[in-house]
Amino acid sequence: DADVTQTPRNRITKTGKRIMLECSQTKGHDRMYWYRQDPGLGLRLIYYSFDVKDINKGEISDGYSVSRQAQAKFSLSLESAIPNQTALYFCATSDDRVGVMDGYTFGSGTRLTVV
Amino acid sequence: QKEVEQNSGPLSVPEGAIASLNCTYSDRGSQSFFWYRQYSGKSPELIMFIYSNGDKEDGRFTAQLNKASQYVSLLIRDSQPSDSATYLCAVKGAAGNKLTFGGGTRVLVKP
Numbered sequence: 001d002a003d004v005t006q007t008p009r010n011r012i013t014k015t016g017k018r019i020m021l022e023c024s025q026t027k028g029h030d031r032m033y034w035y036r037q038d039p040g041l042g043l044r045l046i047y048y049s050f051d052v053k054d055i056n057k058g059e060i061s062d063g064y065s066v067s068r069q070a071q072a073k074f075s076l077s078l079e080s081a082i083p084n085q086t087a088l089y090f091c092a093t094s095d096d097r098v099g100v101m102d103g104y105t106f107g108s109g110t111r112l113t114v115v
Numbered sequence: 116q117k118e119v120e121q122n123s124g125p126l127s128v129p130e131g132a133i134a135s136l137n138c139t140y141s142d143r144g145s146q147s148f149f150w151y152r153q154y155s156g157k158s159p160e161l162i163m164f165i166y167s168n169g170d171k172e173d174g175r176f177t178a179q180l181n182k183a184s185q186y187v188s189l190l191i192r193d194s195q196p197s198d199s200a201t202y203l204c205a206v207k208g209a210a211g212n213k214l215t216f217g218g219g220t221r222v223l224v225k226p
Contacts, residue, residue, distance in 0.1 A: 033213065040123060042203060042218040043159070050212070058213070090158060102207065103149045104214060106158040 003027045006091050006107035013081050013114055021076045021110050023091030031094045032074040033104065034058075034066060036087040043090065049074055050096070081114045088112075118142060119206050121217035128224055134191040136202050136220050141185070144209025148180055148187045151203040153219070159203055163189060194224045 004025045013019050023032065030051050035043040035058075045058030047066040055066060063085060067075045078085055088111050092104040119140045128134045136150075147166055151159035163178040165171045165187065171178045177190040187206075191198055204217040 035216075040218055042119075043205075043216040045213060045215075048213055056212075088156075101164060102147060103161045103164050103205075104159075105161075109156075109158050111156075 004091060004093055004105055004107035006089075006110050008110060009108065010111045011113070013112070015082055015114055017081050019078045019081055019112070021078075021089055021091075021112070023074045023076070023107055024072050025091075025093045025105075025107075026072065027093055027095075027105060028071075029093035029095050029105075030071060031096050032068070033092045033094070034064075034074070034076045035090045035092065036060065036085075037090060037109075038087050046076065046089075078112075078114075081112075083114045086112060086114050117217070118208075118215045119204055119217040121202075121204050121220045123218055124221040124223075126220055126222045128194050128222065130194060130196060130224055130226050132194055134194050134198065134222055134224070136189040136191075136204075136222070137186060138188065138204030138206075138217055139186045140204075140206045140215075142206065142208040142215075143182075143185060145182075145185075145206045146209065146211055147207035148178070149205040149207075149214065150176075150178060150187075150189045151205060151216075152198075153201045153203055155201075191222070194222075196224050196226055198222060199224045 091107040150163040201219040205214040
């Protein structure tokens with residue numbers, strides 16, 4: 001099984017609908033992140049969480065919300081989806097222990113299309 | 116000015132040659148630097164990380180960091196067609212709490 005699992009892998013939804021993207025991890029990491037990727041724009045941070053009680057906005061949080069249900073679960077919601085939220089969404093985790101390599105482990109991504 | 120900048124490419128290199136990718140960053144207090152490889156439609160995969168000035172080698176990959184000039188580079192020696200992908204530079208800033216990614220450089224290795 002993958003260390004970081006995202007569901008669904010693909011989703012087509014209509015404008016105005018509420019949609020939730022889910023992420024779960026088995027790495028035991030406290031830190032979790034949601035990024036979106038658009039062609040030519042790299043990865044842009046939406047929200048991040050350093051533990052269950054910690055939620056922080058990233059650079060493009062408008063139109064999104066998150067929930068950290070447990071150490072292992074971090075969900076991203078689009079309250080009212082719009083077409084320019086069509087993108088590839090990635091969840092990632094990282095280890096915050098001192099002296100440990102602190103790069104991210106990514107999930108497989110969710111391709112979201114808003115029509 | 117973007118926080119992390121990369122040439123979008125495509126960088127076209129013949130098989131067996133060296134591919135050289137560059138990345139500049141704006142936060143002078145940045146602490147950690149990463150290179151990810153991403154195949155089309157797939158998730159980014161960490162291939163190199165570097166924390167100190169100088170070179171770090173791992174197999175066919177070498178990362179180079181120059182904090183004074185605020186750039187980090189990636190060399191791919193003996194390039195193979197399987198190296199054709201987009202390479203993302205990522206930087207952890209002075210606050211040390213998250214990675215900022217560049218837009219990526221697309222590399223094409225031609226047989």
